[in-house]
Amino acid sequence: MQRTYIGDILRGRANGREVTVAGWAQDIRNLKNVTFIVLRDSTGRLQVNVKDQKLRDAVSDLARESVISVSGAIVEEPKSRLGAEIDAYSINILNRSDAPLPMGVDDPVEADFETRLNNRFIDLRKPEKAMIFRVESSMLWGIRKFLKEQGFVEVHSPKIVAAATEGGAELFPVQYFEKKAYLNQSPQLYKEILMSAGLDRVFEVGPAFRAEEHNTPRHLNEFTSVDIEVSFADHEDVMGILENAIGQGIKQVKEDLGGELEALSLRMPEARVPFPRITYERCLEELSRDGINVNFGEDLSPEQLRLLGDRMGGFYFITKWPSSLRPFYTMPDPERPEITNSFDLQFREKEITSGAQRVHDPKMLEQRFRAKGLNPTDFEFYIKAFRYGMPPHAGWGLGLERLVMILLDLPNIREATLFPRDRTRVVP
Ligand code: ATP
Ligand code: AMO
Numbered sequence: 425m426q427r428t429y430i431g432d433i434l435r436g437r438a439n440g441r442e443v444t445v446a447g448w449a450q451d452i453r454n455l456k457n458v459t460f461i462v463l464r465d466s467t468g469r470l471q472v473n474v475k476d477q478k479l480r481d482a483v484s485d486l487a488r489e490s491v492i493s494v495s496g497a498i499v500e501e502p503k504s505r506l507g508a509e510i511d512a513y514s515i516n517i518l519n520r521s522d523a524p525l526p527m528g529v530d531d532p533v534e535a536d537f538e539t540r541l542n543n544r545f546i547d548l549r550k551p552e553k554a555m556i557f558r559v560e561s562s563m564l565w566g567i568r569k570f571l572k573e574q575g576f577v578e579v580h581s582p583k584i585v586a587a588a589t590e591g592g593a594e595l596f597p598v599q600y601f602e603k604k605a606y607l608n609q610s611p612q613l614y615k616e617i618l619m620s621a622g623l624d625r626v627f628e629v630g631p632a633f634r635a636e637e638h639n640t641p642r643h644l645n646e647f648t649s650v651d652i653e654v655s656f657a658d659h660e661d662v663m664g665i666l667e668n669a670i671g672q673g674i675k676q677v678k679e680d681l682g683g684e685l686e687a688l689s690l691r692m693p694e695a696r697v698p699f700p701r702i703t704y705e706r707c708l709e710e711l712s713r714d715g716i717n718v719n720f721g722e723d724l725s726p727e728q729l730r731l732l733g734d735r736m737g738g739f740y741f742i743t744k745w746p747s748s749l750r751p752f753y754t755m756p757d758p759e760r761p762e763i764t765n766s767f768d769l770q771f772r773e774k775e776i777t778s779g780a781q782r783v784h785d786p787k788m789l790e791q792r793f794r795a796k797g798l799n800p801t802d803f804e805f806y807i808k809a810f811r812y813g814m815p816p817h818a819g820w821g822l823g824l825e826r827l828v829m830i831l832l833d834l835p836n837i838r839e840a841t842l843f844p845r846d847r848t849r850v851v852p
Contacts, residue, residue: 430465433445433468434467441498443496444494445463447466448463450464451488458480459480460473470507470508471506472515476512488521489525494514494516496511499511526539526542544852555688558681559681559685559692560824562676563677564629567669578626578627580628581608581628582608583630584608586605587606587805588609589608590751608632610821611649611821612651615653616814619655622655625654629651638847642774642829643837647841650822651821652666657818661818662818662820663701671697692831692832700739700740703742703743704743704746710732711728721748721749729770739776740770742770745763745767747762750764754780755782756783766780767779767820769820779820780818784810784814826840
């Protein structure tokens with residue numbers, strides 16, 4: 425269909441005065457001599473003036489949110505608050521909406537979150553909700569572009585797997601013909617195997633599944649993980665790649681959407697590279713100055729992270745976590761094996777990314793499995809790749825929805841998820 429986007433008309437960039445526009449009839453008002461339709465497409469809204477009686481009759485019983493196309497003339501000096509008007513000379517009803525709507529697009533009071541998620545197809549018609557996913561798309565585009573420039577290969581690892589990576593209790597089981605399998609918690613083992621395969625630097629953007637029972641504002645049971653793995657690298661190397669990737673992602677969002685974000689009063693934080701670094705042990709010292717005693721080896725609670733976040737500001741790394749808190753694949757510090765060459769990237773109190781240098785010696789790897797109470801035989805397909813020439817390597821995993829939630833200061837990760845999967849929700 426030949427059509428003009430409403431955004432182009434609003435910005436005075438429409439080609440010619442006669443146009444065809446198409447979208448949703450958001451509001452229809454019948455006055456004495458004219459019918460006004462507020463027409464919305466993905467780029468904006470304008471007012472359609474319908475004066476012809478035949479056309480007025482044709483739309484008189486049209487329900488809100490019906491899909492129409494309108495051909496007409498752009499009004500040179502629009503009086504409507506929407507900033508653009510067209511006088512209709514033909515209207516095509518493409519698909520009628522049922523009435524009443526399960527929720528409105530432009531209601532003064534927003535529907536509750538459950539209703540919004542149950543009717544996500546309408547919820548996302550609101551420009552400020554759709555914008556979240558446009559930000560996500562631009563962010564990911566910026567990150568992808570950066571990684572490609574850095575020589576990374578985009579890969580796709582299996583999501584139906586035979587072994588846990590991030591802790592045994594949080595797996596969704598799958599009946600795989602006569603075998604027992606699971607949905608993958610992260611591409612960890614596969615991205616490491618690809619280092620032995622010589623792909624050198626890989627990244628993957630894909631789903632990760634965690635059967636975590638709790639319902640929190642920052643956890644999903646299915647999320648999008650952006651993962652990298654780099655050969656002949658340590659944790660410092662991949663921290664550098666991470667901060668620059670985020671910087672480039674934010675730059676891309678500002679380039680693509682800057683003006684529109686401002687119009688919706690949405691602001692992106694600055695990413696000043698390099699991000700500050702603080703070791704886990706320094707965190708404990710900082711907390712003890714506030715009279716909070718955390719024993720070495722204890723995880724930092726959300727309240728403690730909040731205190732640290734207030735002190736550190738926006739983005740910062742917490743590095744050198746204790747071995748007891750990190751998975752089997754994490755490289756111990758050669759000088760002090762009770763701590764690891766690991767890091768989390770935080771934004772204030774919230775974790776965005778975990779990463780580390782990995783164990784590359786197969787003997788050490790087997791020891792680490794045993795130390796974590798895991799049986800190395802269950803991971804034979806993985807350890808095998810370490811026995812025949814595995815380079816030293818490092819990488820990270822970033823939750824895309826987490827990142828967008830944090831950047832846009834959203835109250836709940838589900839706002840940054842099209843169709844969230846949580847403890848109770850598998851539909852829509
Ligand atoms: P990981 O898989 O590394 O735990 P994560 O992103 O789930 O990744 P977070 O949940 O952001 O980690 O962890 C931040 C801190 O919050 C951790 O110190 C953890 O102890 C704490 N935490 C995690 N889950 C919960 C929860 N359901 N309730 C309260 N605190 C939690
Ligand atoms: P981790 O388990 O910390 O590390 O996960 C990495 C990042 O993924 C995001 N994330 C989640 N997002 C939404 N809902 C969840 N339930 C959830 N769980 C995790 C977070 C987190 O920082 N293999 C390692 C990464 C690596 O070392 O390369 C891993 O999976 O943003």
